Amino acid sequence: MSGQPRFAHASEAELARILDYYAVRWEYEPHTFPIQWNLDGAVVESFSPDFYLPELDLYVELTTLKQSLVRRKNRKLRRLRELYPDIRVKLFYGKDFKALMLKYGRFDVAASLSGLDGQTLAQEALAATAVASEPRIAKDAGPVDVIAPSAATAGEPTDPPAERRQRLSRGMRRRRARRTYRAAMLGLEAG
């Protein structure tokens, strides 16, 4: 049920705890869905939902971005649903997560979330010099399953997006993931 992967955000760790509490099996970022290709057919954009609940056949994406910044996430989600109509995805916005924390009396957790990317205040301090749009670190337990769209729904190759995320070395990504996870755990323990 929980192998305690390295969560990118404290909110993901909290949701995992909730799912564990109610005995709902989950997997963290197990699948990556290509959603945009260049003219050469190479994948230039993909989407890895945060959680997959196998017993419910449901993906859950958690975003604690400010509402004004979720446009990109919404676009990716729309594209995912267009290309993979059989995939069920539930998107939790920041307000949804905050309301969930309120429901469970975890208001300190909700109140600690701030910033652009759902990081805790501690994480924000650590990431103060980080590149703005950091690629999310997937669990390193092995290769992720890349799900191809059905032939009927795959779109025509498109041009690469105007903005590109800066690539970091594998070592830098791992070090950043370890710092993020430690900060998330410290934040949860304090809360």
Added chain:
Amino acid sequence: MTELKRRPDLVHDVAEVLVTEEQIQAKVRELGQRLATDYADTELTLVSVLKGSLPFMADLMRAIPIPVQIDLMEVSSYGGATTETSGLVRILKDLSSSIAGRDVLIVEDIIDTGLTLNYLLRYLRGKNPRSLRICALLDKPARRLVDIPIDYVGFTIPDQFVIGYGLDYGEFYRNLPFIGVLKPEVYEDR
């Protein structure tokens, strides 16, 4: 459990009344008649999930004009004491009688994420009831994670923090006779 910093004010802490007392009672009567029709030739057991469903259960059972039995259950909630000790949901109060071979109706105050109900269904199915259905006063589908068909629904409500008629914040406001929306400053102030 959420602890409030000040004594609750049952009048001024409510931002708006979402469902009035009259609307609730009318719906309860309607549900009672439907249940009496659907379960006319069976042995129905109402299972109330404490504590929120208590007022709804009390009114609903009296609106069903056929013989019924009742039982009570309580399930721990995430964020409470059991979260720190066991990390797992627990049955705090189990059924007092067997439901094997019986037609069971779970009576809930509100279905939100569906996580509690999902656990309850799995637990109660193991007790081999003849049938297992759900009756919820309120359905709040905005944050639903587990899609469970709800057989009888009172009201479908938007994503607002509701209290009253059994629903609480910090164990208060349950005794309000209506369903109201709590003012944000109440839970932000705590």
